[in-house]
Amino acid sequence: MMKKWLAGIAGLAMAALLSGCGSIKLTTTKTNYQPSGMVAVVKGETNKNAKVTYTVDGGQQKKAAVKSSGYAVEIAPTTKKQTVKITAKNGGQTTSKTVYVAAAKSLGSYAKIAKNYNQIVTATALPAATQKQLQEQQAQSSSTSKAAAAAQAAQMTAAQKQAMAQQQQALAAQMKAAKQKTADQQLPTNPKNGVSKLLDQKDDKIYGNVENNQLIGATLFIPMKSFKSKTGQKNFGTTFALLAQAFGAKPKEVMKQFSKATKNQKSTQTTMKTIKSNGVKFDTGVATNGIYIYITK
Numbered sequence: 001m002m003k004k005w006l007a008g009i010a011g012l013a014m015a016a017l018l019s020g021c022g023s024i025k026l027t028t029t030k031t032n033y034q035p036s037g038m039v040a041v042v043k044g045e046t047n048k049n050a051k052v053t054y055t056v057d058g059g060q061q062k063k064a065a066v067k068s069s070g071y072a073v074e075i076a077p078t079t080k081k082q083t084v085k086i087t088a089k090n091g092g093q094t095t096s097k098t099v100y101v102a103a104a105k106s107l108g109s110y111a112k113i114a115k116n117y118n119q120i121v122t123a124t125a126l127p128a129a130t131q132k133q134l135q136e137q138q139a140q141s142s143s144t145s146k147a148a149a150a151a152q153a154a155q156m157t158a159a160q161k162q163a164m165a166q167q168q169q170a171l172a173a174q175m176k177a178a179k180q181k182t183a184d185q186q187l188p189t190n191p192k193n194g195v196s197k198l199l200d201q202k203d204d205k206i207y208g209n210v211e212n213n214q215l216i217g218a219t220l221f222i223p224m225k226s227f228k229s230k231t232g233q234k235n236f237g238t239t240f241a242l243l244a245q246a247f248g249a250k251p252k253e254v255m256k257q258f259s260k261a262t263k264n265q266k267s268t269q270t271t272m273k274t275i276k277s278n279g280v281k282f283d284t285g286v287a288t289n290g291i292y293i294y295i296t297k
Helices: 002-020 110-124 128-143 146-154 158-181 230-246 251-263
Strands: 040-045 051-056 062-064 070-075 082-090 093-101 194-200 205-211 214-223 275-277 280-286 290-296
Touching (some): 040 082, 040 093, 070 082, 110 128, 110 158, 110 214, 110 230, 214 230, 230 251, 251 275, 251 280
Antiparallel strands (some): 051 062, 051 082, 194 205
16 A cells, blocks of 8 residues: 555656656747847746846856746847847756847947047037137138148248147147036046946936947937936937947938927827938837937938
8 A cells, every 4th residue: 555655656756757857938029129229129928936047159148037927038230140049947857949130230339439429529628719719720621621721821931830730729728628527528538348328417318339440330318307308308309419420420400300300299209200311320228217318321
């Protein structure tokens, strides 16, 4: 009798063990993911108590949080297609799935974009007369060839050359002072690879996805509290316009489209129509905590 009872217990234990085999699950919503905004979000489901990890192109293993059987992994896109291996472990069992994140276009050299942005920011702190002088010089230099400029310089008198040199020295001193004044408004020169916060200002923040000095994408964020104030809107608009200009887009055109979109925005809408200018795309996301402007190509 005891042997039969023990045999029954052993049978139940074996059945439970066998029923557990293959019970671990791991799904993804798709096999190929496209970047959306600054990241590609790989989603799926697994067992409630499973531990999920992932690697990108065979790199460092990272953990993914599991909530109510669901998980989501944010992958920063690069200029190359990436292979993401997701692994789930539960009760001694392990299973994996492989998905792919498509390549993204670069917005351009980060160093060049940051230099453009910082120069524009510096210029905004100059006196109005100096700003006008700079604009006139830039317009003249863009319309004059190097040979013509050299010929003009050769015809100048010593007094004219001295006056120009003094003017340039004075301008350089003003530029230096303006750069120091706007130091906390400037983009860093050497950001780390991947997604990071590039600039943290009172009314807005700028995030960037950098890969080996290539800026893959950027995000401008304004908290809803700031967006509801006139000062916050003004500061946000200034930063938005400066970014658009630094990326080579037409700031007036971009801001005009954004203003029109916000006026037509319904309270239930969480996105706006994509704004395009000179090959640069601006996608807007509206959340309870604020407004996100995703900048890509």
